Amino acid sequence: xxxxxxDRAPFLNHLYFEDFAVGDRFAYGxxxxxxxxxxxxxxxxxxEPFHLDADAAKAMGWPDLIASxxxxxxxxxxxxxxxxxxxxxxxxxxxxxxxxxxxxLVGHVLNVQSEVSAARPLSSRPELGFIRLNNExxxxxxxxxxxxxxxxxxxxxxxx
Numbered sequence: 001x002x003x004x005x006x007d008r009a010p011f012l013n014h015l016y017f018e019d020f021a022v023g024d025r026f027a028y029g030x031x032x033x034x035x036x037x038x039x040x041x042x043x044x045x046x047x048e049p050f051h052l053d054a055d056a057a058k059a060m061g062w063p064d065l066i067a068s069x070x071x072x073x074x075x076x077x078x079x080x081x082x083x084x085x086x087x088x089x090x091x092x093x094x095x096x097x098x099x100x101x102x103x104x105l106v107g108h109v110l111n112v113q114s115e116v117s118a119a120r121p122l123s124s125r126p127e128l129g130f131i132r133l134n135n136e137x138x139x140x141x142x143x144x145x146x147x148x149x150x151x152x153x154x155x156x157x158x159x160x
Contacts, residue, residue, distance in 0.1 A: 012086045016157040017119070017129025024116040029079035033067055035106045041071040067104040072146050076137055079112050080150070088155040090128055096149040102139075109140040117149075121156065128153045 011026060013019060042051035046068035049056035054065050073095070104110065118132035131154055137146040 011084055014084060015086050016088055017121070017131065017154040018157045020116050020119050020129075020131050020154070022116050022119050026083065026114045027111065028083035028114075029111045031075050031079060031110045033075075033104055033106060033108045033110065035065065038065055038067050038071065038106060041074070042068050046070060062103060062105070064106050067108075069098070069100045069146070072100070072104050072110070072137060073098060073148060075110055076112060076135060076146070076148065079110070080114070080135075083112075087152075090153040090155055093130075093151050093153060095151070098146070098148040100146055102143050102145045104139065104145050108145070110137050110145070111140075112137055122153065125153070127156055129156050130154075 011028075039052065042048065048068070050060050050062060050066055051057075051068050052065075057063075057065050112135055114133045114135045116131060117134045118130065120130050122128045122130055131152045133150045133152070135148050135150060136144055137148075139145055
């Protein structure tokens with residue numbers, strides 16, 4: 001493993017594809033899930049009763065509102081963008097294997113651990129490399145709430 005688990009962001013030394021290696025691990029983020037944000041997201045994008053009404057969530061056995069899974073993924077996206085502000089990313093060809101393992105509740109503080117699971121130059125676009133990250137989103141107690149695999153096309157280091 002090239003890098004030990006990092007405990008802070010941004011990762012300013014990860015600019016180009018060549019700066020990433022399979023096995024690299026990163027820890028980052030601290031995002032508090034606030035009731036008003038959870039409600040706003042649910043109203044606009046995921047209007048399920050357990051995302052909109054604490055009593056409805058409690059009737060289903062939850063202690064309070066639970067966050068929409070897509071909202072949790074959007075939080076991951078914000079945290080990853082902030083963590084890798086220097087990375088010369090081109091575009092993402094998609095996300096895979098999204099799993100909501102445990103509900104995210106009002107007041108949870110989310111953090112992320114990401115590991116590079118694949119890295120290869122693109123033969124079809126030699127100026128780019130492909131990076132796959134296995135991501136784990138955890139709450140403040142270390143409970144695994146969400147996993148997802150994300151893919152990046154990252155610019156390769158310019159030839160000198």
